[in-house]
Amino acid sequence: MAFSSSFSSRTFSANPSDYNLLEEVGDGASATVYRAIYLPNNRQVAVKCVDLDRCNSNLDDIRREAQTMSLIDHPNVVRAFCSFVVERHLWVVMPFMAQGSCLHLMKAAYPEGFEEAIIASILKETLKALQYLHRQGHIHRDVKAGNILLDDNGEVKVADFGVSACIYDSGDRQRSRNTFVGTPCWMAPEVLQPGTGYNSKADIWSFGITALELAHGHAPFSKYPPMKVLLMTIQNAPPGLDYDRDRKFSKSFKEIVAMCLVKDQTKRPSVDKLLKHSFFKNAKSPELYLKRLFADLPPLWNRVKTLQIKDAAQLALKKMPSAEEEALSQSKYHRGVSAWNFDIEDLKVQASLLRDDDDDIAETRDEFENKLFTSYKDTITDSQFSTGKNNSDNLQQTEFMLQVGGNDTPHNAQINGSIVETTPSILEKDMVTSKIKSQPLQIRKTVSGPLVPGMVLGHSLSERGRIFERSGNESQLLGEKSNRELRKNPNLSGPLMLPKRASSNSLSAPIKSSGGHRDSLDDKSKANLVQIKGRFSVTSENLDLVKDLPVSSVSRQSSQGSPLKKSASVGDWISDYKQMPTGQPSTDSANTNNPAPFLIPQLQNLFQQTSIQQDLIMNLLNSLQSAEVIDDSQNGKLPPLPGSPENNGSVDTAASEREQLLLAKIAELRARMTSLTDELTSEKLKYKQLQQQLNAVYSQEQNRENKEAA
Numbered sequence: 001m002a003f004s005s006s007f008s009s010r011t012f013s014a015n016p017s018d019y020n021l022l023e024e025v026g027d028g029a030s031a032t033v034y035r036a037i038y039l040p041n042n043r044q045v046a047v048k049c050v051d052l053d054r055c056n057s058n059l060d061d062i063r064r065e066a067q068t069m070s071l072i073d074h075p076n077v078v079r080a081f082c083s084f085v086v087e088r089h090l091w092v093v094m095p096f097m098a099q100g101s102c103l104h105l106m107k108a109a110y111p112e113g114f115e116e117a118i119i120a121s122i123l124k125e126t127l128k129a130l131q132y133l134h135r136q137g138h139i140h141r142d143v144k145a146g147n148i149l150l151d152d153n154g155e156v157k158v159a160d161f162g163v164s165a166c167i168y169d170s171g172d173r174q175r176s177r178n179t180f181v182g183t184p185c186w187m188a189p190e191v192l193q194p195g196t197g198y199n200s201k202a203d204i205w206s207f208g209i210t211a212l213e214l215a216h217g218h219a220p221f222s223k224y225p226p227m228k229v230l231l232m233t234i235q236n237a238p239p240g241l242d243y244d245r246d247r248k249f250s251k252s253f254k255e256i257v258a259m260c261l262v263k264d265q266t267k268r269p270s271v272d273k274l275l276k277h278s279f280f281k282n283a284k285s286p287e288l289y290l291k292r293l294f295a296d297l298p299p300l301w302n303r304v305k306t307l308q309i310k311d312a313a314q315l316a317l318k319k320m321p322s323a324e325e326e327a328l329s330q331s332k333y334h335r336g337v338s339a340w341n342f343d344i345e346d347l348k349v350q351a352s353l354l355r356d357d358d359d360d361i362a363e364t365r366d367e368f369e370n371k372l373f374t375s376y377k378d379t380i381t382d383s384q385f386s387t388g389k390n391n392s393d394n395l396q397q398t399e400f401m402l403q404v405g406g407n408d409t410p411h412n413a414q415i416n417g418s419i420v421e422t423t424p425s426i427l428e429k430d431m432v433t434s435k436i437k438s439q440p441l442q443i444r445k446t447v448s449g450p451l452v453p454g455m456v457l458g459h460s461l462s463e464r465g466r467i468f469e470r471s472g473n474e475s476q477l478l479g480e481k482s483n484r485e486l487r488k489n490p491n492l493s494g495p496l497m498l499p500k501r502a503s504s505n506s507l508s509a510p511i512k513s514s515g516g517h518r519d520s521l522d523d524k525s526k527a528n529l530v531q532i533k534g535r536f537s538v539t540s541e542n543l544d545l546v547k548d549l550p551v552s553s554v555s556r557q558s559s560q561g562s563p564l565k566k567s568a569s570v571g572d573w574i575s576d577y578k579q580m581p582t583g584q585p586s587t588d589s590a591n592t593n594n595p596a597p598f599l600i601p602q603l604q605n606l607f608q609q610t611s612i613q614q615d616l617i618m619n620l621l622n623s624l625q626s627a628e629v630i631d632d633s634q635n636g637k638l639p640p641l642p643g644s645p646e647n648n649g650s651v652d653t654a655a656s657e658r659e660q661l662l663l664a665k666i667a668e669l670r671a672r673m674t675s676l677t678d679e680l681t682s683e684k685l686k687y688k689q690l691q692q693q694l695n696a697v698y699s700q701e702q703n704r705e706n707k708e709a710a
């Protein structure tokens, strides 16, 4: 019972009890989409329930986008009839597109992609949607097969523009729990290189990638993890249709793909120009042509269920050292480009999660080494930062050299004015490990020292905090949606490099609205430049602890403590929003009142740090014992080793003296270890006590909020 989108927002109420949610028909990283019946008129709709706790819910952005969205009216763009907040979810009511997304359809029935005529038809409708949006001065920013929806009658609509998109977009990375969720497969190179500027031509790149996705059943580079895709997009030649492999496709199809996937955005065609291309001029009407695609398929919700079962089975069968770790990495990988917020910190975190299928070294690395790696990586970061103006500046100058197998030739690559150097066959972990081996004393000094409160509040630990927080968050995700996590089998082989940061205005530099994006654009492009924010936001590294707060505290505030809680349609909701007290508690003040969200991650860091230190101490003590013995021997403190030239024959005496001294050393080291262990134990105890206190505060806060809500 699909119906046209000519229904106005007023047709639908903002009362959740008016909607009967039926089957799940899709899910994204932060949202689940249901088929639903709007009870007052018995109409079928789709309701997208967005978990506000799991996205960058900058309410200002949502409000702004809701306004924009209510003005959208085009047959090829999915519009929202209304949206309102229900507890911690934003419900977006939209037309139900009975055949779901092209991505789902391919997964269910066309794993190798569609035939060319079908693709032409779908792409032409997509272009019409983009033409409309671009003319209105918008960039879609998330063009991909997962966002091209099909209806029973063959109608094609582009989804995920507006409220549902902006909720991932606030650009306020510090409040985001998943800062680089998803793969940048569809992202244009200029988007990945902040500072170069981008405009609606970024959609043309994504459109080209979508064309390849429809042709092959998957986007180029989709089997790689996000960081690698990012670097491949910047460094490699643009993907395209292959002369040999894609022989079945016409020259004109290859031509339009090549036109769209030009790295220089100024050389990409506009939508208008593309629509004039013979490939689209000859495209068949979707109503006539697309219906046969789903003629014999079961209903969408059954297909979705089957896919979910298949994914869950794959997850269960997956043979790997740590299914959890894999899923953790997959959860970032699964999502589309909807949350294009990332920074170098996230890349580092992802780098530390990487495992190279092609390289046994990564497979056999033991847990201790991994821990050591993480700690040492932080240590390097700390020490590198120690001489600069401030942490964030220094962070932006950090050098990263990282490669994961698969490439035997050393090479340099120019990224954003910086040189990326790669060293063949050396994992960053290996490099780090070798540094550890050669610099044991430095490690001892910086990693295994006593727990200094300043360290907890310093940059490095907030960084660790994010790593830890993210891990926790990911585990939570894993528990909640394990069946969704493992969508693809990653192959992490090949080069993986991060840029040497030559200036502070590169990968992690903030992109704010409008300004700073125009430099490289020609006049025509400048005319097209529209508001820049959202998915393309690359956010500031200038972190402080307050900004480091988990999003939960903010979202809780927004969904429970603000007028947003009142349900309303897009328009009504906006007016409700306007009624919000201007002195609405800021994140900062909210957290002053409730220290739990602020302290828990820090304490978790402390706890984690403590355990890592314990391991390190044990290991370093062992290496120190031998190192100090050699040292002392060289400094003449110990009797020379038996058999050495200085030995005048009194071997027994010397050996016995030496033994005595060694025993004394060992005793001393043991004593030091005991005292350090005591220190750690007492820190752990403190941590537990604090955690208990915080839990109590947190439950009080919850009770208070629940009472207020009631």
Ligand SMILES: Nc1ncnc2c1ncn2[C@@H]1O[C@H](COP(=O)(O)OP(=O)(O)OP(=O)(O)O)[C@@H](O)[C@H]1O
Binding pocket: 025, 026, 027, 028, 029, 030, 031, 032, 033, 046, 048, 078, 094, 095, 096, 097, 098, 099, 100, 101, 103, 104, 146, 147, 149, 159, 160, 164, 335, 336, 337, 338
């Ligand atoms: N109006 C709709 N009618 C029918 N199915 C829909 C509708 N909207 C979304 N879906 C289905 O739900 C899936 C998830 O949609 P959603 O917008 O949450 O995620 P996504 O865009 O694929 O991923 P992400 O939001 O993570 O980028 C879509 O891929 C599509 O198959």
